[in-house]
Amino acid sequence: MKFTEDTRVKIPAILHLVRLGYQYLSLKDQQWNFDSNIFPEIFRQAISKINPEIDDSDVNRLLSDVSLTLDHDDLGQAFYYKLVERSGTKLIDFENLNNWQAQDLIRQPLPVVLDLALLYEYMLRLLLPLPPRPG
Numbered sequence: 001m002k003f004t005e006d007t008r009v010k011i012p013a014i015l016h017l018v019r020l021g022y023q024y025l026s027l028k029d030q031q032w033n034f035d036s037n038i039f040p041e042i043f044r045q046a047i048s049k050i051n052p053e054i055d056d057s058d059v060n061r062l063l064s065d066v067s068l069t070l071d072h073d074d075l076g077q078a079f080y081y082k083l084v085e086r087s088g089t090k091l092i093d094f095e096n097l098n099n100w101q102a103q104d105l106i107r108q109p110l111p112v113v114l115d116l117a118l119l120y121e122y123m124l125r126l127l128l129p130l131p132p133r134p135g
Contacts, residue, residue, distance in 0.1 A: 016127055036067045050093045062089050 018024050025039070032039045040063060047059050054062075069079045083091050093099040 012127065019127070033067060036070045038063070038067060038070075047089070047091070050091075050099055051089050054089060058089065066091070 014024060025042075030039060031041070043063055043066075044056075044059050047062060048054070048056075051059075066079070066082065069082055070076075072078045085091075086094065
């Protein structure tokens with residue numbers, strides 16, 4: 001097996017995120033904004049779920065604002081401030097951080113351990129069910 005960035009970094013990271021409850025999206029059939037890397041339909045659905053009181057025109061205006069914010073040459077500082085803003089329309093629901101997940105998602109609980117090294121080992125065993133190679 002050839003070891004590349006895909007086999008050693010990207011695929012394990014994707015597997016880990018899927019196991020945490022994120023959904024993997026293949027880019028084949030997706031429509032997204034190439035300049036901002038935002039998937040407009042997913043953005044609209046998520047913002048409407050987090051902010052049920054706003055209407056579609058406000059969601060579209062927020063999408064335009066976020067896209068413009070990402071266009072700045074400030075290394076993401078303006079977007080960061082918009083992301084953590086606690087007043088107005090929320091991009092992250094800080095009161096309910098699981099609001100992004102599907103309601104029927106079943107998550108695996110983490111084991112109760114007193115040693116972080118054991119926790120790390122347990123999590124790696126779940127992600128990499130292969131026996132270690134000697135040496």
